[in-house]
Amino acid sequence: MFAVIACGRLVQTDFQQVDANKFTLTIPAADKVNHLVFFLTGQCPLPDGAAAAVYLGWPQPPPSPPEPVWSFIGHLTNEKPSAIFKIARTRPQDHDPNHPFLANHFATGSWTDLTCVQVGISIEPVQTVAGMTPPAGTQADSTPTMVAFSQRMLESLVNYLSSFATTPPGAAESYVPMSAVTSSSAIRANLLLLRGGGGLFVSSRLASSAVLSTRPYKLHKLESGPASEAQVTSDEARKYYRDMATVRRMETAAGNLYKEKAIRGFCHLYSGQEACCVGMEAVLDRNDPVITAYRAHGWTYTRGVPVKAVLSELTGRASGCAKGKGGSMHMYNHNFYGGNGIVGAQVPLGAGIAFAQKYREDKRVCVTLYGDGAANQGQVFEAFNMAKLWDLPCIFVCENNKYGMGTAVERAAASTAYYTRGDYIPGLWVDAMDVITVREATRFAKDWCLSGKGPILLEMETYRYHGHSMSDPGTSYRTREEVQSMRQMRDPIASFRQTLLTAELVAEEELKEIDQSVRKEVDEAVQAAKTNAVPDPKELYTNVYSQPPSGQPNYRIRGIDQFTWSAN
Amino acid sequence: CRSLAARLGPVCLDAASFSHRRLSFGPQFVYTPESADKSLGETSRMNLFQAVTSALDNTLANDPSAVVFGEDVAFGGVFRCTVGLKDKYGKDRVFNTPLSEQGIVGFAIGHAVAGATTVAEIQFGDYIFPAFDQIANEASKYRYRSGNHFNCGSLTVRAPIGAVGHGALYHSQSPEGFFAHLPGIKVVIPRGPIQAKGLLLACINDPDPCFYFEPKILYRSAVEDVPVNGYVLPIGKAEVLIEGSDVTLIGYGTQVHVLREVARLAQSELGVSCELIDMRTILPFDEETVYASVCKTGRCLIAHEAPLTGGFGAELAASVQEHCFLNLEAPVRRVTGHDTPFPHIFENFYLPNQRRCLAAIKDLIGY
Numbered sequence: 039m040f041a042v043i044a045c046g047r048l049v050q051t052d053f054q055q056v057d058a059n060k061f062t063l064t065i066p067a068a069d070k071v072n073h074l075v076f077f078l079t080g081q082c083p084l085p086d087g088a089a090a091a092v093y094l095g096w097p098q099p100p101p102s103p104p105e106p107v108w109s110f111i112g113h114l115t116n117e118k119p120s121a122i123f124k125i126a127r128t129r130p131q132d133h134d135p136n137h138p139f140l141a142n143h144f145a146t147g148s149w150t151d152l153t154c155v156q157v158g159i160s161i162e163p164v165q166t167v168a169g170m171t172p173p174a175g176t177q178a179d180s181t182p183t184m185v186a187f188s189q190r191m192l193e194s195l196v197n198y199l200s201s202f203a204t205t206p207p208g209a210a211e212s213y214v215p216m217s218a219v220t221s222s223s224a225i226r227a228n229l230l231l232l233r234g235g236g237g238l239f240v241s242s243r244l245a246s247s248a249v250l251s252t253r254p255y256k257l258h259k260l261e262s263g264p265a266s267e268a269q270v271t272s273d274e275a276r277k278y279y280r281d282m283a284t285v286r287r288m289e290t291a292a293g294n295l296y297k298e299k300a301i302r303g304f305c306h307l308y309s310g311q312e313a314c315c316v317g318m319e320a321v322l323d324r325n326d327p328v329i330t331a332y333r334a335h336g337w338t339y340t341r342g343v344p345v346k347a348v349l350s351e352l353t354g355r356a357s358g359c360a361k362g363k364g365g366s367m368h369m370y371n372h373n374f375y376g377g378n379g380i381v382g383a384q385v386p387l388g389a390g391i392a393f394a395q396k397y398r399e400d401k402r403v404c405v406t407l408y409g410d411g412a413a414n415q416g417q418v419f420e421a422f423n424m425a426k427l428w429d430l431p432c433i434f435v436c437e438n439n440k441y442g443m444g445t446a447v448e449r450a451a452a453s454t455a456y457y458t459r460g461d462y463i464p465g466l467w468v469d470a471m472d473v474i475t476v477r478e479a480t481r482f483a484k485d486w487c488l489s490g491k492g493p494i495l496l497e498m499e500t501y502r503y504h505g506h507s508m509s510d511p512g513t514s515y516r517t518r519e520e521v522q523s524m525r526q527m528r529d530p531i532a533s534f535r536q537t538l539l540t541a542e543l544v545a546e547e548e549l550k551e552i553d554q555s556v557r558k559e560v561d562e563a564v565q566a567a568k569t570n571a572v573p574d575p576k577e578l579y580t581n582v583y584s585q586p587p588s589g590q591p592n593y594r595i596r597g598i599d600q601f602t603w604s605a606n
Numbered sequence: 607c608r609s610l611a612a613r614l615g616p617v618c619l620d621a622a623s624f625s626h627r628r629l630s631f632g633p634q635f636v637y638t639p640e641s642a643d644k645s646l647g648e649t650s651r652m653n654l655f656q657a658v659t660s661a662l663d664n665t666l667a668n669d670p671s672a673v674v675f676g677e678d679v680a681f682g683g684v685f686r687c688t689v690g691l692k693d694k695y696g697k698d699r700v701f702n703t704p705l706s707e708q709g710i711v712g713f714a715i716g717h718a719v720a721g722a723t724t725v726a727e728i729q730f731g732d733y734i735f736p737a738f739d740q741i742a743n744e745a746s747k748y749r750y751r752s753g754n755h756f757n758c759g760s761l762t763v764r765a766p767i768g769a770v771g772h773g774a775l776y777h778s779q780s781p782e783g784f785f786a787h788l789p790g791i792k793v794v795i796p797r798g799p800i801q802a803k804g805l806l807l808a809c810i811n812d813p814d815p816c817f818y819f820e821p822k823i824l825y826r827s828a829v830e831d832v833p834v835n836g837y838v839l840p841i842g843k844a845e846v847l848i849e850g851s852d853v854t855l856i857g858y859g860t861q862v863h864v865l866r867e868v869a870r871l872a873q874s875e876l877g878v879s880c881e882l883i884d885m886r887t888i889l890p891f892d893e894e895t896v897y898a899s900v901c902k903t904g905r906c907l908i909a910h911e912a913p914l915t916g917g918f919g920a921e922l923a924a925s926v927q928e929h930c931f932l933n934l935e936a937p938v939r940r941v942t943g944h945d946t947p948f949p950h951i952f953e954n955f956y957l958p959n960q961r962r963c964l965a966a967i968k969d970l971i972g973y
Contacts, residue, residue, distance in 0.1 A: 302631070302772035303950070304772075304773075304774065354950060362950065362951050363949065363950055363951060365774045367774075367775075379776035380776065381705055411705040414706050414709075415705060415736075416708055417736070442705055443677075444681065445677075450704045515681075572951070573951055578946065578955055579944055579946050596944075596945040597945045598945075
């Protein structure tokens with residue numbers, strides 16, 4: 039009639055009927071068991087109006103009397119035929135001499151074995167059972183407690199690590215060696231879970247959605263911040279993963295094309311910062327304008343320009359998104375205003391675009407991105423002032439990748455708390471190596487702007503793996519170890535991948551398939567970029583003005599010699 | 607487009623060949639090294655950026671008030687013009703600024719007004735525009751508006767300019783035309799290492815604010831034996847590099863070397879004798895040398911990378927026709943960049959290359 043399962047073991051049904059309404063069973067090595075699952079086998083239901091009260095009997099060590107100490111942990115009914123109970127902390131302190139299971143020494147087996155626990159099931163009227171309260175800590179939570187679970191992981195990690203702490207001679211405090219972090223498999227397991235951003239969900243195979251937690255935010259002049267948890271469906275998860283993987287692969291391909299000299303000039307790669315554009319784009323729609331600086335290939339892709347058009351623009355082909363006339367720093371699309379070469383110049387433009395949105399009463403936000411180097415440009419502060427004065431729906435985003443070209447932020451800025459540099463504009467610091475964290479911050483920011491509260495400033499703390507541009511190796515102002523450790527410990531794609539696998543949101547095979555399809559797409563785009571036609575030579579002098587300038591139908595661009603003219 | 611290729615010769619390529627051949631971009635020239643006056647003493651082999659470093663080194667050594675600053679200058683600069691200076695003179699004299707051009711130049715003007723020798727660097731001439739207000743409204747007018755009470759003469763601002771073959775819109779511009787329009791400042795552009803050092807030292811020592819534009823394509827490709835000690839070359843004085851009788855070719859910076867080749871081709875292909883002038887100083891420009899030459903030859907060709915309309919060539923052409931009218935055999939010709947932004951593609955077609963200049967010479971001769 040009843041059965042019980044301890045995790046990792048065979049189901050036990052060897053209940054012994056010790057009384058008309060009482061059954062007992064012994065669970066060996068119960069000190070290792072945290073949860074027990076009880077269920078009605080369905081062979082015969084409980085009598086009407088009856089419930090099965092479940093008790094646990096813990097043995098007492100000598101010099102206590104040998105009877106087990108019983109406690110009620112819960113019940114089953116026909117309507118609730120199965121339940122899971124946490125038993126790790128049910129060992130009671132007080133011995134109840136009047137306990138029903140003690141009366142006739144019903145305990146079976148040897149209860150001098152301190153590792154065994156006795157299970158007693160007593161069939162009693164529902165009303166009686168309903169009035170009984172199980173001790174705290176026995177009820178398995180009905181909602182998954184990612185936060186509590188993560189906290190326990192962190193606590194155990196901290197405990198583990200602090201056991202390795204030593205005080206070097208002459209030091210004021212103790213330190214934990216890195217080998218403690220990296221060498222232990224237990225730590226690795228903890229790190230895997232932590233790397234998943236604390237996103238844990240113990241579930242059955244491939245959930246269709248999961249609740250993932252976001253990394254903490256820092257607030258400036260805000261009462262509250264974005265959500266600490268977010269629901270992510272498996273479709274969304276796949277899309278974010280795919281988009282980030284595509285940007286990464288596309289940037290790697292661009293770097294290789296540059297080294298082959300198929301791309302010349304300036305090429306600023308976005309690798310490492312993918313979570314920022316993909317996370318933000320997850321909340322924006324194509325009607326929200328975006329304007330950014332020159333590290334724009336990732337944004338160009340998420341704004342809807344296919345990889346082929348991005349790479350062709352880099353190689354100066356006619357199939358490029360700016361007809362090959364702009365190059366790396368000047369890529370555009372509908373509601374994507376580039377792609378800007380002069381540092382900081384795009385920020386006042388962004389304020390202007392936001393004003394246009396407000397003027398036309400479009401319910402849109404303008405996302406205006408700039409870097410940590412640009413944060414020291416005067417025109418940025420001019421834009422802040424105008425945006426706040428006129429309550430413009432502008433999300434200013436500082437993509438802080440810690441280095442302005444070769445200058446670390448501490449050496450360039452009197453205040454590196456970029457999220458506070460908007461002063462009177464509320465700000466949010468975001469760990470932008472996690473795509474869900476970015477997404478929720480963007481959601482918060484978009485709601486803020488659209489509810490008429492004016493502009494908001496997001497600092498996306500991120501990292502770029504490559505140098506500033508292709509002519510910068512990126513290692514003369516930072517160590518290779520720093521770059522390596524960011525790649526290993528905080529890579530946005532790898533950590534998101536881990537989160538998805540741990541949450542069983544997407545299968546490993548699917549992720550592999552996505553990787554392969556991304557590779558195929560980028561390889562084809564590379565081929566096209568290398569072989570597509572160059573623009574027509576007349577593109578050298580078209581689009582200087584509207585063609586032809588109004589009122590001057592025969593206007594010809596000056597300075598062009600007759601040879602160039604006659605070729606067309 | 608095949609006929610285009612045929613007429614323009616090996617410099618230009620048709621569209622189909624872009625995908626199959628390694629292209630030669632940027633200004634096409636062979637650098638002809640010059641030698642310094644023996645009286646200037648011991649020399650050392652230097653390229654243009656090393657010549658700049660040497661000039662700054664001399665300045666910092668001899669002038670205790672001198673400071674050098676700009677973006678990334680401390681580690682040596684993106685073009686290596688300031689290598690070793692911070693280590694030698696300390697970080698209070700050679701230091702980095704944040705990424706703020708307007709701030710850099712404004713700050714530099716203030717420092718100069720207070721009496722210190724100030725050498726500020728703008729990382730690319732393309733980025734100088736946020737600072738243009740400071741230059742136009744503060745630097746150039748200081749002495750005039752204060753009735754000579756104050757001046758920022760000890761200011762020198764350096765910036766790399768010009769086409770480099772792959773710079774595209776924002777790393778290739780030649781902004782000297784904008785600055786030529788500001789009375790009160792001086793604008794200087796060297797053509798090689800010996801010139802660079804002498805002219806830079808002259809700018810630093812000049813009692814008026816100077817804007818010194820270095821052709822970035824010459825940083826590595828121009829190598830000469832440059833005197834190690836300090837020396838100055840005259841500001842406001844052009845130089846006749848080749849004497850000739852039929853056409854005066856006027857240029858500055860990189861274009862001087864393209865015009866050298868043009869002069870050679872004109873002689874060998876057209877039998878035309880060209881006189882080549884390097885302006886060296888854009889403002890105030892050497893009128894005497896230019897007018898003397900054009901009055902002698904009767905024909906004038908001006909070439910620069912900057913766009914045509916309102917470019918410095920326009921000022922030269924207007925002045926030449928005014929002063930040499932009766933001696934002119936043909937209208938003054940300008941071969942310049944197109945009136946478009948500096949392009950990402952087809953840079954060869956845009957630049958005033960040898961073939962375009964040669965075609966203009968043909969027109970001048972055949973007028």
